[in-house]
Amino acid sequence: MQLEISSIFAIIGEIVVYTIIFLLIAAIIGSLLIGYSFKTEKFVFPYFMLFSITVLETLVKALFRLGGMNDSIVDKVGIDIKNKISITKFRNTHVNNRLIFFPQCLRAVDCPSKLSPEGMKCLDCGRCEIATAQKTAESLGYQVFIVPGSSFIRRLVRKHKPEAILGVGCMTEIKAGLEMCEKMKLFGVGLVLDKAGCVSTVLNWDDFYEFIELDRTAD
Numbered sequence: 611m612q613l614e615i616s617s618i619f620a621i622i623g624e625i626v627v628y629t630i631i632f633l634l635i636a637a638i639i640g641s642l643l644i645g646y647s648f649k650t651e652k653f654v655f656p657y658f659m660l661f662s663i664t665v666l667e668t669l670v671k672a673l674f675r676l677g678g679m680n681d682s683i684v685d686k687v688g689i690d691i692k693n694k695i696s697i698t699k700f701r702n703t704h705v706n707n708r709l710i711f712f713p714q715c716l717r718a719v720d721c722p723s724k725l726s727p728e729g730m731k732c733l734d735c736g737r738c739e740i741a742t743a744q745k746t747a748e749s750l751g752y753q754v755f756i757v758p759g760s761s762f763i764r765r766l767v768r769k770h771k772p773e774a775i776l777g778v779g780c781m782t783e784i785k786a787g788l789e790m791c792e793k794m795k796l797f798g799v800g801l802v803l804d805k806a807g808c809v810s811t812v813l814n815w816d817d818f819y820e821f822i823e824l825d826r827t828a829d
């Protein structure tokens with residue numbers, strides 16, 4: 611009996627050791643692929659990378675820091691892969707069933723807009739690019755919202771019931787937003803701000819217009 615218990619513990623010990631070795635190897639391979647994708651913008655084994663980013667995030671980020679690299683690369687590549695996976699499904703939805711969310715920090719510091727249940731209401735004052743972007747997107751069929759936080763997004767999604775979402779935000783917000791889309795079974799795509807912060811954030815507007823106008827040029 612004594613022998614049986616010790617053999618069970620030995621088997622459990624072996625399983626634990628092999629699992630740790632497997633996870634470590636997976637994290638190392640995942641990290642190498644992520645670093646390669648970041649440098650070349652080529653996504654090799656995207657689903658394996660996504661596995662290492664989502665399941666082994668802490669380990670992969672630790673390996674990046676150990677290698678003297680910025681661990682935000684992991685988030686960036688994760689967002690790029692999720693965007694790539696979602697983009698076709700996003701484009702297959704009707705444009706009227708898509709929402710765009712801008713963060714309120716993208717407005718001019720002296721923005722005169724007022725908060726409403728649907729987010730900040732742009733007054734087209736010309737102090738920032740949002741008014742033009744909103745008009746362009748709405749002319750294509752999108753619904754556009756300027757929101758102060760994720761609770762607004764959740765509420766507006768429940769109210770408008772879209773099929774797809776284009777979100778603009780900092781890396782952390784986009785990461786959380788794409789996870790939210792997965793949970794809510796929506797096709798989410800994220801555009802990351804060039805400069806994040808609490809105010810006066812910066813978006814590459816050319817990327818934004820290129821993204822929303824792609825459907826029109828494809829017709």
Ligand code: SF4
Pocket residue numbers: 717718720721722723731732733734735736737738739740741
């Ligand atoms: S254009 Fe709209 S969002 Fe931008 S500062 Fe003016 S009112 Fe605010």
